Amino acid sequence: MFHDRTQAGRLLAGKLEPFRAERPIVLGLTRGGVPVAVEVARLLDAELDVIVVRKLGAPGSPDFALGAIAEGGAVYVSHEALRDVGVGDAWVEAVGVREGAEIARRIQAYRGGRPLRDLTGRTAIVVDDGVATGATALAAGRAARQRGAARVVLAAPVIAAASQPELRSEFDAIVAVELPEVFFAVGQWYERFEQVSDEDVIDCMHRASAPDGARELERIEPPPHPVD
Known part of the structure; x- marks a missing residue:
């Protein structure tokens, strides 16, 4: 059990210490992965950016991810899940257009x-606050590859063991x-697991990029507040 995303990020950074020598770029998966990624980047003395991903929720059950789309157009879709709920490529395309508009809005905000920085030849560490099915992580991994990353690592405080076989196909x-x-x-793995807003993401990035931010970021976990 983790206290919050900040503490989880510090623990995760310890596991990622072997990658320090590769001078990785840490990519916080928006939105919940960003507070975790800030701690990882700070403790590894690594560059930090965000990667914007939206899941493709099932009709009538938006929390059930049939896939995900990342900035740059990288898409992951579970064809088995599509068959189970009775939707096809036309549905994926329609939802992708809608979510693409939200991705563009978030890129402008964040x-x-x-665009996502050029990752050519670099090691990219995609960081989230947790991985269940892996849909958003897989789309993010593909986006990092599209930007030229030579090596793509997935890191999260908690990852469902059952998702590992498919994740290994991408990472x-x-x-x-x-x-x-x-x-x-x-959320069951955190004592505090509030939603992370656009404003929280922007604040995290601003504080992380401040000249002395690496020394002052003792705690960036956003305070609890309602989010739409």
């Missing part, structure tokens, strides 16, 4: 419209503090 390494066989929801 990075002023700047060169998977790093977690906990790999439970029984997994119900990411």
